[in-house]
Amino acid sequence: MNRNRMLALPVAVAIALGATACTGTSSGGSDDPIVIGSTLPLTGPLQAFGTSLQTGYQHAVDEVNAAGGLEIDGQKRQVELVVQDNASAGDTASEQARDLVLDKGAVALLGPATPPLSIPVSVAADQLKVPTVITITPIQAWKGGAPDGWKYSFDLFFDEIQMTDTQFQAADLVATNKKVALFTDQEEDGIVMGGLWADKAPTFGYQIVAHEQFPVGNTNFTSQVAEAKSSGAQVVIAQVIPPDGVALLREMKAQGYQPEVVFLEKAGDTGGYAGISDGLADGTLAANWFAAGIGTDREQEFIDAYSADAGGVNADLGTIVYGYSAAQVLLEAISAAGSLDADAIRDAIAKTDGDYPAGAIDFDDEHAAPLPAVQTQWVGNDQVLVLDGSGDAANPITAPVPGLG
Amino acid sequence: MEPVIQGILLGGLYATTALGLSLVFGVIRMVNLAHGDVLMVGAYLTSLLVVALGADPLLLAIPAAVIVGAVAYPLQRFVLNPLVVHSAEAPITATFGISVVIQSLLLLAFTSNPRTINAPYSSASVEIAGVHLRASLLIALAAAVVLVVVLDALLNRTRFGRQVKASAIDPDAAGLVGINLGHTYAVVFAIAAAVATIGGTLIALSFSVDPVGGTTWLLRAFTVVVIGGLGSIRGTLAGGLIVGVVESVGAVLVGAQYRDVVVFGILVVVLLARPNGLFTRAVRA
Numbered sequence: 001m002n003r004n005r006m007l008a009l010p011v012a013v014a015i016a017l018g019a020t021a022c023t024g025t026s027s028g029g030s031d032d033p034i035v036i037g038s039t040l041p042l043t044g045p046l047q048a049f050g051t052s053l054q055t056g057y058q059h060a061v062d063e064v065n066a067a068g069g070l071e072i073d074g075q076k077r078q079v080e081l082v083v084q085d086n087a088s089a090g091d092t093a094s095e096q097a098r099d100l101v102l103d104k105g106a107v108a109l110l111g112p113a114t115p116p117l118s119i120p121v122s123v124a125a126d127q128l129k130v131p132t133v134i135t136i137t138p139i140q141a142w143k144g145g146a147p148d149g150w151k152y153s154f155d156l157f158f159d160e161i162q163m164t165d166t167q168f169q170a171a172d173l174v175a176t177n178k179k180v181a182l183f184t185d186q187e188e189d190g191i192v193m194g195g196l197w198a199d200k201a202p203t204f205g206y207q208i209v210a211h212e213q214f215p216v217g218n219t220n221f222t223s224q225v226a227e228a229k230s231s232g233a234q235v236v237i238a239q240v241i242p243p244d245g246v247a248l249l250r251e252m253k254a255q256g257y258q259p260e261v262v263f264l265e266k267a268g269d270t271g272g273y274a275g276i277s278d279g280l281a282d283g284t285l286a287a288n289w290f291a292a293g294i295g296t297d298r299e300q301e302f303i304d305a306y307s308a309d310a311g312g313v314n315a316d317l318g319t320i321v322y323g324y325s326a327a328q329v330l331l332e333a334i335s336a337a338g339s340l341d342a343d344a345i346r347d348a349i350a351k352t353d354g355d356y357p358a359g360a361i362d363f364d365d366e367h368a369a370p371l372p373a374v375q376t377q378w379v380g381n382d383q384v385l386v387l388d389g390s391g392d393a394a395n396p397i398t399a400p401v402p403g404l405g
Numbered sequence: 406m407e408p409v410i411q412g413i414l415l416g417g418l419y420a421t422t423a424l425g426l427s428l429v430f431g432v433i434r435m436v437n438l439a440h441g442d443v444l445m446v447g448a449y450l451t452s453l454l455v456v457a458l459g460a461d462p463l464l465l466a467i468p469a470a471v472i473v474g475a476v477a478y479p480l481q482r483f484v485l486n487p488l489v490v491h492s493a494e495a496p497i498t499a500t501f502g503i504s505v506v507i508q509s510l511l512l513l514a515f516t517s518n519p520r521t522i523n524a525p526y527s528s529a530s531v532e533i534a535g536v537h538l539r540a541s542l543l544i545a546l547a548a549a550v551v552l553v554v555v556l557d558a559l560l561n562r563t564r565f566g567r568q569v570k571a572s573a574i575d576p577d578a579a580g581l582v583g584i585n586l587g588h589t590y591a592v593v594f595a596i597a598a599a600v601a602t603i604g605g606t607l608i609a610l611s612f613s614v615d616p617v618g619g620t621t622w623l624l625r626a627f628t629v630v631v632i633g634g635l636g637s638i639r640g641t642l643a644g645g646l647i648v649g650v651v652e653s654v655g656a657v658l659v660g661a662q663y664r665d666v667v668v669f670g671i672l673v674v675v676l677l678a679r680p681n682g683l684f685t686r687a688v689r690a
Contacts, residue, residue, distance in 0.1 A: 043509070045617060047517040088517075186662055214661040217621045219612045222411040223657050226537075243519045246613040254530035254539045270518055276613065278523035 033080035034070060034340065036061065036330065037100030038110040041117060044088025048270060049113035049136055052316045055306070056323020057081055057110050060331060070335050079331065086112060094120035101128050107340045108330055111135060111155075113319070115188075119145035122153035131333070131345040135326040135358075136289075136319055138163070139368045141189065150367050152342065154349050156326060156358065158373035160189075163287050164196040167263045168204035170285060170375040170387045171235050174399045176260045181210040181228035183238035183248060185218070190239045193265065197237055209233050218244050221251040229257040234400075242267040242276065249280040249404065258404040261285060261397065263375075269315040274378045281378050282403035288376040289358070290318025291385035293394055297355045312381030325358035359389070378403075407536050408653045414538060416649025417546025418611060420642045422604035423626035423633075424552055425597030431636020432573040432593045433481075435489055438500040440601060440626060441619025442507035447473050447602025448609040449515060452522050462522045463544070466606040470599035477598035482591035489590065504619070511616035519618070522609040541611040548607060552600055553642045559596075560638065569593060573636070628672045634682030643684050647671075 038057060041050035061081045064070060069078040082104050086093040093112050097120070100106040109125055111118045111134030118137040122145060125132035134142065134155040142155045171178075180201055184194035194211065201208050209231040212224035225248070228236065236259045238248060245267025252258070267273060268286030290296075292303060292313045302321050303313055310317035333348035334340070352369070353362045359371040372389025377397055385394040426440045437443075447469055454465040480503075488495040521527070526540040560566040571579040572589045580586050608614055608622065625648065630636075633644020648668060655667035675683060 043512050043517075045517045045615075047512065212661060214656075215665050218661065218664065220411070220415055220652060220656065220661075220664075222415075222653065223408055224661055226407075243613045243615055243618060246519055246521055247611075250528045250612065251539070253528040255537045256530070273518075276519055276521055278521060278527065280528060 031077075032105075033078040034072065034334065035080050035082055035100075035104055035106045036108055036110060036327075037082050037084075037097070037104055037106030038112070039084045039086045039093045039096035039100065039117075039121060040112050041088040041093075041114075042083070042085035044086075046088040046114060046117065048316055049319055050085070050088075052310070052319035053110075053113055053136065053323035054083055055309070056320040056325075057083075057327040059320070060324050060327035064331050070331065071338065072334070073339060081110075081327075082106060086117065088117070090116045090120045093117045094124050097121045097124035098128065101130050106130070107342070108132065108334065108345060110323075110327055110330060111137065111153075113137060115141040115145065118142060118155070122146065122150055122155075125153050126151045128152075129342050131330070131342055131349055133326045133330045133349065135322045138189070139370055141192070143366060143368060152346050154329075154363055154367040154369070156329070156361055156363075156369040156371060157322070158287070158289055159368075159370040160192065160196065162370065163373040164193060164200055165204075165391065166287050166373050166375045166387055167197065167235075167237050167265075167285075168200065168206055169391045170263075170397065171206070171261050172204070173386065173393050174260050174397050176234040177232065178206045178235070179209045179231065179233040180206050180235045180237060181212065181231060181233035181259075182208055183212045183214075183221075183224065183228075183236065183240060185214055185216045185240050185244060187216055187241075189266070190216075193239045206235065214244075216241055216244065219247050221248050222255075225251045225255050225257055229255055234260040236262040237265070238263065238267070239265045240267045242270045242273065245273070245281075246276060249284075253280055253404050258400045260399045260401070262401045262404070263287075268378065268383075273314075274381055275311075280403045283377060283379070283398050283401040284403065285375055285377045285386065285397070286315070286383065287373045288315055288318060288383055288385075289371065289373060290315070290321050291374060291376045291383055293385045294359075294374060294388070296321075296357055296359050298357045302357055312383070314381065314383045321357045325356040325361065328356055329361060408657045409650055410536055410538070412650030412653030413646055414542035414546050414649070415653060416646035417549040418542060418604075418607055418645075419625055419629050419648050420549040420645025421545055421552060421607055422601070422622055423629035423641050423645060424549075424556065424638065425599075425601040425604070426623075426626045427630045427633070427636055427638060427641040428556065428597045428600070429594060430630065431638070432569055433489060433590050434493070434573075435485065435496045436500070437597075438497060438623070439504040439507060439619075440500075440597075441621070441623030442504045442511075443473065443477070443598050443601040443619075444605035444608060444622050445511060445614050445616065445619040446507060447598075447605030448522065448614040449511060449520065449605075450602065451606040452520055452609060455522060462524050462606055462610060466603050469606065470602040473602040474595035474599035478591045478595040481594035482587055485594070486587050486590055508616050508619070515616060517616060519613040519615040520609065521613045522606060524610060527610045539611065541607065545607045545611065548603060549642055549645065552603070553638055556596075556600075556638050565589075565592070628668060631672060631682055632675050634684040637682065637684055640682055640684035644682070647683075 069076045084096040109132040113136035132153045139159045184190040264284045336348040337344035375387035376383035451469040529540040530537040629644040634640030
C-alpha cells in the first residue's frame with residue numbers, strides 16, 4: 001500500500017464521519033425545525049394502526065406549531081414530524097428508527113404500535129439514547145422486550161393483566177352459566193392471554209370447559225366450534241386475527257351456536273370489523289382503549305373530529321386519540337426540558353403526570369403508564385362502552401349475540 | 406365420521422384453489438408464486454362486481470374470471486414466456502415479483518382489513534343426520550368436481566387440449582409441428598387465472614380474504630398439488646380431498662394446534678415415498 005492510499009482511508013473516514021455529524025444535527029440549528037421521527041406501519045397487516053397513529057401524531061404537532069412552536073434555549077422553533085413506512089416489518093422499523101435519528105436528525109421518536117414493531121424501535125432508541133414514546137403496545141409484552149428495563153423508551157397503553165379481568169367483569173353483567181370456551185391462536189399474545197384467562201377464570205367463578213388452540217391463519221373451525229357448543233359454554237373468549245375471527249363467526253353461525261357473550265379480542269379491534277362479516281360481528285365484544293362516555297379529556301372533541309374518518313366511534317378512533325396523547329406527552333417534555341438534550345427530555349417524560357385525551361398518564365419506574373382497558377360491544381359501526389375502566393357497568397350488553405342469531 | 410365429511414367439504418375448496426397452480430405447472434412447467442395472489446385478486450374483483458351490480462356472487466364470479474383471464478393472457482405471453490425459454494429460475498423470480506406487486510396494489514386499494522363476500526348461503530348450513538354441512542363448502546366441492554370434469558374434457562377431448570398436452574410433453578416437437586407455444590402457454594395461464602378467480606370467490610364466500618392472505622392459500626395449494634401429483638388435474642381433486650380430510654381428522658385426533666405439523670408432515674412423507682405425487686400415473690389428465 002503506497003503512502004497516498006494509506007492516507008486516503010483515514011481521510012475518507014473523517015469525511016464520512018463529518019458528513020454524518022452534519023446530517024445528524026439538522027435539528028441543532030437555531031432556525032431549523034425540531035425533527036420528531038416515527039416509523040409507522042402505513043402498509044401491511046398493521047396499516048390501520050399506522051395511519052391512525054400518524055393522524056394523532058400530526059394533530060399534536062400541528063397544535064404546537066399553530067401556537068408558535070416549542071421554546072428551546074429561549075427561542076421558539078417549529079416542529080416537523082418525519083414519518084417512514086416500515087410496511088409492518090420489525091427489522092425495517094429498527095433500521096428506520098436509526099435512519100430517522102442518524103440521517104434525518106430526529107431528536108426523539110414516536111412509536112409504531114404492537115410489540116413486534118415497538119420493541120425493535122425501543123431497542124434502537126436505547127442504543128442511540130433517543131427519547132421515545134410508544135403506544136398501542138400492551139405493557140407487559142413491551143416490558144418483556146427489556147428484562148433489565150428500558151432506558152429511553154416509554155409506553156402508555158393498557159396492561160394485559162388488567163385487560164384479562166375485563167372479559168369476566170363484562171360477562172358478569174349478563175346472565176350466563178359461567179361456562180367459558182376459549183379460542184386462542186398460537187401467536188405470542190394468544191398463548192399469553194390464553195394462559196391468563198385460564199388462570200383467572202376460577203377467581204371470577206367461571207369454568208373453562210373448552211380451550212381450543214390453533215395456528216394463525218386457521219380456516220377450519222368445524223370441530224372446535226362443535227366441541228365448544230357441546231360443552232354448553234355460554235361465554236366465548238377468542239384471541240384471533242381478523243380473518244380467523246371471520247372464519248370462527250361463520251362457523252358458529254353455520255352450526256347454530258349463539259352464546260350469550262362472545263369476546264373477539266384483537267380481531268374485534270379492527271376499525272371496520274362489524275362491516276366485514278355480513279353483520280355476524282354485531283353484538284360481539286372487545287377490550288378497547290376508547291369509547292364514547294369513557295370520560296377522558298377532550299373526548300367529544302375527538303369524536304366530532306375523527307369519527308367520520310374512522311368509520312365510527314371505534315378502536316381506530318381510539319388509536320388516533322392515543323397517538324395524539326403520546327405525541328403531546330413528548331412535545332410537552334421537550335418544552336419542559338427547554339433544550340434538545342436527550343437526557344433532559346427523557347427526565348421530563350418520566351415526570352409526566354396529567355390528564356390527556358387517552359386518560360391520566362403517570363409513568364412508573366419501568367417507564368410504563370398503564371391506562372385502563374374497557375369493554376365495548378359492536379353496535380352497527382360503533383363500539384359502545386359496556387364496562388368502564390373501573391370495572392363498572394356502563395351501557396347494557398345486548399345478549400345473546402345478535403349477529404349469530 | 407363427521408370430521409371426514411367436513412374434511413371432504415374443505416378439500417373441495419382446497420382443490421378448487423389449487424387447480425390453476427396444477428395446470429400451469431403441468432403444462433408450462435412453471436411454478437407460479439403469484440398464484441395465491443391471483444386468488445385474492447379474483448375475490449376482490451368479484452366483491453367489487455357484487456357491490457356494483459348487486460347480483461349473486463357465484464354468477465358474478467364468471468365475468469370476474471373472464472376479466473382476470475384476459476389480463477393474465479398478455480402477462481404470460483409477453484412477460485413470462487420469454488423467461489420460460491430462458492431458464493427455469495427466471496419465471497419463478499418473476500412470479501415472486503408479480504406477487505409482491507399484486508399485494509402492494511391490493512393494500513393500497515383496499516387496506517389491510519379482511520374482506521368477505523356475503524350471500525344468503527355464505528354462513529348457512531344444511532343439517533344431514535345431525536351433521537351441519539356449510540352450504541358454501543358444499544358449493545365449493547361441487548365447483549371442484551365441475552371444474553375438474555370441464556378441464557379434463559378440455560384437455561382430453563378437444564383439439565386445443567391435444568395441443569396443450571403436446572406442448573407439455575415435448576415443447577420442441579410441438580413447435581416443429583406448428584403448435585404456437587406462446588399462444589398455448591398464454592391461454593393455459595389465462596384459464597388457470599380464471600379458475601383461480603372462482604377459487605378466490607369461494608374463499609371469500611366461506612372465510613375471508615385480505616391483500617396478503619394469498620401466501621397462506623399458496624402453501625395449501627402447493628401441498629394439494631404435490632400430494633395429488635404434479636400437473637395432474639384429477640390428482641389435484643384427490644389431493645385436495647386428502648389434505649382436507651387429514652387436516653380435519655388430525656384436528657380431532659391430535660389437536661388443531663398441530664394442523665400444519667400434520668398436513669406438512671404428510672407432504673414430506675408423500676414426497677419421500679412418491680416424489681411425483683400419489684396419483685400422477687393413475688389419473689394424469
